[in-house]
Amino acid sequence: MNKKRIVTWGAFILGLVILLFGLAKLGAKSSGNITTASSTLLAPVTDSDWFKGSAKAPHTIVEYSDFQCPACASYYPLIKRLTDEYPNEVRVVYRHFPLEELHKNAKPAAIAAEAAGKQGKFFEMHDALFNTQDQWAKDGNPELTFEDLAGSLGMNGKQFKEDVNNPELKKRVEENISQAVQNGIGGTPTLFLDGKLIQTPNSYEELVQLVVGKK
């Protein structure tokens, strides 16, 4: 093989390696879209926030989530397991960020969860909504599914129907949305740990290490 061929092939391979390296960097930057978000949680946790775990837990995760988001549905079992196994170490605050342009039923689902919260069943409805996401996500009339879920959770159906039409609950959801927008959040789920934005951990073990392993 002559010198010219070696140089040509060398340049070709090097070019491909540089291209792959550039793509890897591009992938890391665009994934999470969190480069547009402020790295600090702007809206502090208040008594009106929904949370699981002990109020006195040393660590707090604030999750901005969308009930129609498949990624949130696949992630919620990890969060649930964390609060079940470490209730005194961490509390998890749930805040609504329905991506309305993508998910038409997400805001009604958020309001349904708030209505369930009025009867003390916010997180039961939260779990049920994620567990049945496939059933109502593309439904033209998801409200009926939400009423069925409320019934299956032992709620007062009449009260639930009234509450979903309560403008106060819609306002609560919209307040969360407004917080997320001000924080520059571009997707779901987005997590803040002790007020700082974090990359969503890839596994339960990573999540535990990040939260409980934190000194």
Place this chain on the structure above:
Amino acid sequence: MKNWFNWLLEKNNLPQWLLITGFVLALIGFADAGYLSMKYLSGEKPKCFITTGCDAVTSSIYSKIGPFPVASLGFIFYTTLLVLFFLSLESKETKWAKYALIITPLGFLFTVYFLYIQAFVLNAFCIYCLFSAGSSTALFGLAMFHWIKNKFWLNLT
């Protein structure tokens, strides 16, 4: 069958424009599949974005064939084509590019299958998957153009 295969490799030299086009299309596929492979291998959890939607396709069960991520299989496919086209351009022996053209139907078949999955099973599309579909279809189109132009059916016996 053997005659036809020999004909595919020996006769009908490929024009330069075809080699360059094939190289460019393979490079696009290489970059696209490389990007998807890297995202998959980084193991990052999928997210839904306001701007680009949810990662429903790339995180579905259809994103793997057995233990192999589809993105990585695509990457191997495009790398093979890229090297073959480059080899022909560099050595001026068009037989390497002819090998590349012979394997384009494989990429096209997978493209049709994955487009079906996205359209009718997942009801969701992934933009990078569509770019790859475009490259592999164009590469197959290139092969078909060359074979039809040179009346490959006359050499089927």
